[in-house]
Amino acid sequence: MDSRRHILSVTVENEPGVLSRVAGLFSGRGFNIESLNVAPTLEEGVSLMTITTVGDEAIIEQIVKQLRKLVVVIKVVDLTEVKSVEREMVFIKVHAEDGKRAEVLRIVDVFRCKVVDVGLDELTVEATGTKDKLTALITLLQRFGIKEIARTGTMAMKRSMQDLPA
Amino acid sequence: MELNGAQVLLECLKREGVEVVFGYPGGAVIDIYDRIPESGLTHILVRHEQGAIHAADGYARASGKVGCCLVTSGPGATNTVTGIATAYMDSIPVVIVTGQVPTPLIGNDAFQEVDIVGITRPCTKHNYLVKDVKDLALTIRRAFYLARSGRPGPVLVDVPKDVQQAKVKFRYPDDSEIRMRSYNPTVKPNVKQLRRLAELILKARRPLIYAGGGVISSGSSAELTWLSQTLSIPVTATLMGLGCFPADDPLWLGMLGMHGTYVANKAVQNADLVLAVGARFDDRVTGKVSTFAPKAKLVHIDVDPTSIQKNVQVHLPMVADCFSALTDLKEEMHKHLGTVDFAADHADWVAQVGAWREEHPLRYVSEPGVIKPQFVIETIRKLTKGEAVICTEVGQNQMWTAQFYGFTTPRSFLSSGGLGTMGYGFPAAIGAQMAFPDRLVIDIAGDGSIQMNIQELATAVCHNLPVKIVILNNGYLGMVRQWQELFYEKNYCSTCMAAQPDFVKLAEAYGAAGFRVEKPEEVEATLKKAFALKKTVIVDVRIPAEENVYPMVPAGKSLTDMLLV
Numbered sequence A: 001m002d003s004r005r006h007i008l009s010v011t012v013e014n015e016p017g018v019l020s021r022v023a024g025l026f027s028g029r030g031f032n033i034e035s036l037n038v039a040p041t042l043e044e045g046v047s048l049m050t051i052t053t054v055g056d057e058a059i060i061e062q063i064v065k066q067l068r069k070l071v072v073v074i075k076v077v078d079l080t081e082v083k084s085v086e087r088e089m090v091f092i093k094v095h096a097e098d099g100k101r102a103e104v105l106r107i108v109d110v111f112r113c114k115v116v117d118v119g120l121d122e123l124t125v126e127a128t129g130t131k132d133k134l135t136a137l138i139t140l141l142q143r144f145g146i147k148e149i150a151r152t153g154t155m156a157m158k159r160s161m162q163d164l165p166a
Numbered sequence B: 001m002e003l004n005g006a007q008v009l010l011e012c013l014k015r016e017g018v019e020v021v022f023g024y025p026g027g028a029v030i031d032i033y034d035r036i037p038e039s040g041l042t043h044i045l046v047r048h049e050q051g052a053i054h055a056a057d058g059y060a061r062a063s064g065k066v067g068c069c070l071v072t073s074g075p076g077a078t079n080t081v082t083g084i085a086t087a088y089m090d091s092i093p094v095v096i097v098t099g100q101v102p103t104p105l106i107g108n109d110a111f112q113e114v115d116i117v118g119i120t121r122p123c124t125k126h127n128y129l130v131k132d133v134k135d136l137a138l139t140i141r142r143a144f145y146l147a148r149s150g151r152p153g154p155v156l157v158d159v160p161k162d163v164q165q166a167k168v169k170f171r172y173p174d175d176s177e178i179r180m181r182s183y184n185p186t187v188k189p190n191v192k193q194l195r196r197l198a199e200l201i202l203k204a205r206r207p208l209i210y211a212g213g214g215v216i217s218s219g220s221s222a223e224l225t226w227l228s229q230t231l232s233i234p235v236t237a238t239l240m241g242l243g244c245f246p247a248d249d250p251l252w253l254g255m256l257g258m259h260g261t262y263v264a265n266k267a268v269q270n271a272d273l274v275l276a277v278g279a280r281f282d283d284r285v286t287g288k289v290s291t292f293a294p295k296a297k298l299v300h301i302d303v304d305p306t307s308i309q310k311n312v313q314v315h316l317p318m319v320a321d322c323f324s325a326l327t328d329l330k331e332e333m334h335k336h337l338g339t340v341d342f343a344a345d346h347a348d349w350v351a352q353v354g355a356w357r358e359e360h361p362l363r364y365v366s367e368p369g370v371i372k373p374q375f376v377i378e379t380i381r382k383l384t385k386g387e388a389v390i391c392t393e394v395g396q397n398q399m400w401t402a403q404f405y406g407f408t409t410p411r412s413f414l415s416s417g418g419l420g421t422m423g424y425g426f427p428a429a430i431g432a433q434m435a436f437p438d439r440l441v442i443d444i445a446g447d448g449s450i451q452m453n454i455q456e457l458a459t460a461v462c463h464n465l466p467v468k469i470v471i472l473n474n475g476y477l478g479m480v481r482q483w484q485e486l487f488y489e490k491n492y493c494s495t496c497m498a499a500q501p502d503f504v505k506l507a508e509a510y511g512a513a514g515f516r517v518e519k520p521e522e523v524e525a526t527l528k529k530a531f532a533l534k535k536t537v538i539v540d541v542r543i544p545a546e547e548n549v550y551p552m553v554p555a556g557k558s559l560t561d562m563l564l565v
Helices: A018-028 A057-069 A098-110 A131-142 B005-015 B027-039 B049-063 B081-089 B116-123 B133-148 B161-165 B191-203 B213-217 B221-231 B262-270 B322-334 B347-359 B373-384 B396-404 B425-435 B454-462 B478-487 B503-510 B520-532
Strands: A004-013 A035-040 A046-055 A073-078 A084-095 A114-118 A122-129 A146-151 A155-158 B002-004 B020-024 B042-045 B067-071 B094-100 B126-129 B154-160 B167-169 B207-211 B235-237 B252-255 B273-277 B297-302 B316-319 B389-392 B441-446 B468-473 B513-517 B537-542
Touching: A004 A018, A004 A057, A004 A155, A018 A035, A018 A046, A018 A057, A018 B116, A046 A057, A057 A073, A084 A131, A098 A114, A098 A122, A098 A131, A122 A131, A131 A146, B002 B005, B005 B027, B005 B133, B005 B161, B020 B049, B020 B425, B027 B067, B027 B094, B027 B161, B042 B425, B042 B454, B049 B067, B049 B081, B049 B094, B049 B425, B049 B454, B081 B094, B081 B116, B081 B154, B094 B116, B094 B133, B094 B161, B116 B126, B116 B154, B126 B133, B133 B154, B133 B167, B154 B161, B191 B273, B191 B297, B191 B316, B191 B322, B207 B221, B207 B262, B213 B221, B213 B322, B221 B322, B235 B262, B252 B262, B252 B396, B262 B347, B273 B322, B297 B322, B373 B396, B373 B441, B373 B468, B373 B520, B389 B396, B389 B425, B396 B441, B396 B468, B396 B478, B425 B441, B425 B454, B454 B503, B468 B520, B503 B513, B503 B537, B513 B520, B520 B537
Parallel strands: B020 B042, B020 B067, B067 B094, B094 B154, B126 B154, B207 B235, B207 B273, B235 B252, B273 B297, B297 B316, B389 B441, B441 B468, B468 B537, B513 B537
Antiparallel strands: A004 A046, A004 A073, A035 A046, A084 A122, A084 A146, A084 A155, A114 A122, B002 B167
């Protein structure tokens, strides 16, 4: 069966140990976590975890069922099964000496990212986009020399209109 | 009414129906022990915390109630981990209460501090650290609710010492408060799936029921037996399912899998419909999984969705507790009883199964002057008429018991199936004896396993528990030796128990009775004498060193590749 990347939206009780329960489930059963982020929702005591993971259909089915089995998990939605929007944010601290700065800024402009911090010979760029877009940006900036990188991991949400033609 | 945390805890245990607590005191639970005498609860003091958790587990398996275990922080808590994992693998409802260092000290590496909630996260159904005495009562209620509902399992509650001491105005939470939005165990079967199942049964010509521990834990043996007998469907069961169907019924095939009977494994490989009920397609059952039941449509009834489509892709999954599913199925099949002659439809199949049974029945080769372990089990069966609670350790003793005892009632066979925990049987027998003071409770052990929790002899003697231990003594860790013989060129590395205690003297040293049996003609008389004694007894039965368990499907092989006697 084909291995595919899935984005799981997991609503959990916001209580101590919940992250460890979810992470432990993945490590204990040999599943992979590609990225994971977690933050509170509007409802008090409830957090949303967005987990990206890779596996064939049977593995993803097991992951979803195992997550649902955890007593702290309220709801699991596989956003890959529905139409969804997905974004990730990244900070990239890139070398930008005098001779290279203009070229770096041009790339930043093309990708519609922002420069959020400037040093003597480096820039910190903030970019938001899909995983593919960010990968392209990082690839382009790599030849200038990336000093540091911080990514949020994917977050995603189901689209309002599911019935429109693709 | 103002109570301290310790009193709240004990009051909640009582209201959950707990009568017996198996435990061991320590610094972090003295406050709880301080209140036990006035609580009305019976406390059984074990000699090692592993004994406490296994005893609570045995109590739960024998009685169907939630077992309860109480230990101190640190090493007291970590000593229960093997037993918690044992209960988790076999879905046994147990609540474990552990003491913890006072909340201000948590995380400071305080004396006897361990993160037991972290340690047991992967081997409990759920666990809690109670940080405020106001949460204690609700947490205990939820722990019991979780332990016994859905797919049962162990739940641990860690209670810091200052929480035990803190005072609170006691209010017992009502039923509406225990429910959790994040926990909804599915119970009733889907109606459409049920109809499809009925259709599959109507079409099948070679149907087989494969029953597991879920039939026993859900209390649906009667429904399963009705289904088999009325629809003329042969039954096999896993180790955990033994006792869910009467072994003296002609439709009983015996256990399936690695040490299953020839007829059971042949039936699986030739059936056109396999109805798995409360079983989980474990590797010891399926053998090489891609060759399991190749001609069959598979139906899987289980209360735990994660069990379904995990090891085997089935044609009809049904998430439901076995009792609801089998009750509804019974009702559905009732509609067809007037029009369909199931006995005639399945006559050829039942005859074929009978022929396989004749072809290779369970057997062993008797030798003059030698006590065969299978003969010992048969003798125990004869003397107890199948009415005893039988516990086992793990290994050859366990498999011979599973094969030769012929269990007829549920909850009469207690054994560590999933985890395979040596040292389980004897403390479990103590738990079962506490649940049924008047029943005969026997632990069938090996000379290796019994030494893993032999210290509990003191517990049994101290509480006048007439548990019988029958040691099938071959001087080896027999099952590992069997593998070494068959698959490792007889390289018997570290499986010979060269130095062994004198088990008769050992029993006597603890205040129990001890007998040794060395001749086949003494077996029955000695066991009879032992079973009649109203005290803890060890019977040390000397069996041949190199007797093997057969049939055997080597690990990873197909169920058709059986080694026979």
